[in-house]
Amino acid sequence: MIDKRERVVRTFNALHPASMALAVLALVLSWAVLPPEAEAQGVEDGQALFQRRCSGCHALDADHEGPRLRGVVGRAAGSVKTFQYSDALKNAKHTWDEANLDKWLTDTESVVPDNDMSFRVPKQEERVAIISYLKSLSTP
Numbered sequence: 110m111i112d113k114r115e116r117v118v119r120t121f122n123a124l125h126p127a128s129m130a131l132a133v134l135a136l137v138l139s140w141a142v143l144p145p146e147a148e149a150q151g152v153e154d155g156q157a158l159f160q161r162r163c164s165g166c167h168a169l170d171a172d173h174e175g176p177r178l179r180g181v182v183g184r185a186a187g188s189v190k191t192f193q194y195s196d197a198l199k200n201a202k203h204t205w206d207e208a209n210l211d212k213w214l215t216d217t218e219s220v221v222p223d224n225d226m227s228f229r230v231p232k233q234e235e236r237v238a239i240i241s242y243l244k245s246l247s248t249p
């Protein structure tokens with residue numbers, strides 16, 4: 110005969126490994142939700158990097174030395190009507206996406222030869238952060 114208390118103890122012992130498994134599952138799930146946070150971090154860094162590296166020539170909503178950049182991800186190259194582009198960029202036929210922005214910031218000449226932007230971002234992690242910031246401004 111198993112008395113009541115023993116049954117409770119047995120049930121607890123049976124549950125214990127299960128709750129361990131649940132705890133592990135919770136931990137794995139918390140890792141699974143990390144990527145969006147990491148991306149948010151990238152956007153934050155990207156904003157600071159944009160200020161440091163790009164804002165000398167670019168603003169988001171006004172043309173300076175370079176054209177306004179809000180909404181550039183998904184925008185046709187050389188298409189800001191109010192900006193005086195080089196002939197090279199004016200005649201470019203591509204749309205800016207993450208891949209060609211990465212190439213552009215690595216070496217603008219490799220995307221549009223003879224363009225007027227003489228600036229590079231050699232560090233990949235900085236390019237990724239800046240592009241994810243620009244992208245966050247492009248999605249409505």
Ligand code: HEC
Binds near residue numbers: 162185187223227
């Ligand atoms: C020294 C000034 C300067 C700096 C710094 C600079 N740019 Fe530019 N950028 C320009 C100029 C000038 C153009 C226009 C080039 C042309 O007409 O050929 C341009 C064009 C661009 C374009 C093409 C936009 C379009 O409408 O087709 C993108 C994208 C761009 N810049 C991104 C950046 C980013 C991101 C940074 C910072 C990492 C940056 N630029 C830093 C001067 C600069």
